[in-house]
Amino acid sequence: DGDVDGDEVSVLNAFAYTCGVGVVAKRAGADAVLNTDHSRTYLDAGDANAVLNGLSPMASLCLDFYPAMRGMAGLSAPGRRVRSGRGGGRGGGGGRGRGRG
Numbered sequence: 001d002g003d004v005d006g007d008e009v010s011v012l013n014a015f016a017y018t019c020g021v022g023v024v025a026k027r028a029g030a031d032a033v034l035n036t037d038h039s040r041t042y043l044d045a046g047d048a049n050a051v052l053n054g055l056s057p058m059a060s061l062c063l064d065f066y067p068a069m070r071g072m073a074g075l076s077a078p079g080r081r082v083r084s085g086r087g088g089g090r091g092g093g094g095g096r097g098r099g100r101g
Contacts, residue, residue, distance in 0.1 A: 012036070014065055019046025023053050033058045036068050 009032075011025040016035035023046070026033050037043050040062045047057035061068055070076070 008032070010034075014069075016046055016060070017042050018049050019043070019058065019060075020049065022046065022058050023050055023055065026050070026055050026058060027053060035060045036063065036065060038062070038064045 009025075009030045011022065011030045011033045013019060013022040013025070013033060013035045016022060016037040019035045019042075022033040022035045035043060035046055035058055037046075037060070043060040043062055046060065050057050063071075
């Protein structure tokens with residue numbers, strides 16, 4: 001397995017849908033395949049696709065792509081900022097451009 005130099009080959013199949021790229025990579029000798037998709041239904045179809053092609057189900061991650069990649073890189077997922085109180089912020093009631101009496 002691996003590439004022609006004997007190095008380990010890992011494949012990240014982003015937006016995997018039915019994991020066709022992952023199946024081809026595994027059949028071609030990839031040591032590790034990770035399929036990512038936002039839909040468990042698609043990833044389950046990918047597992048069935050692997051079995052139909054004589055492979056065991058591959059690793060999968062059911063998350064939206066960008067939060068998944070941030071997590072794999074060790075970064076926190078960006079959250080929505082919520083401001084409380086008045087003043088300074090957009091929609092806070094005290095910013096510029098608001099009519100003041």
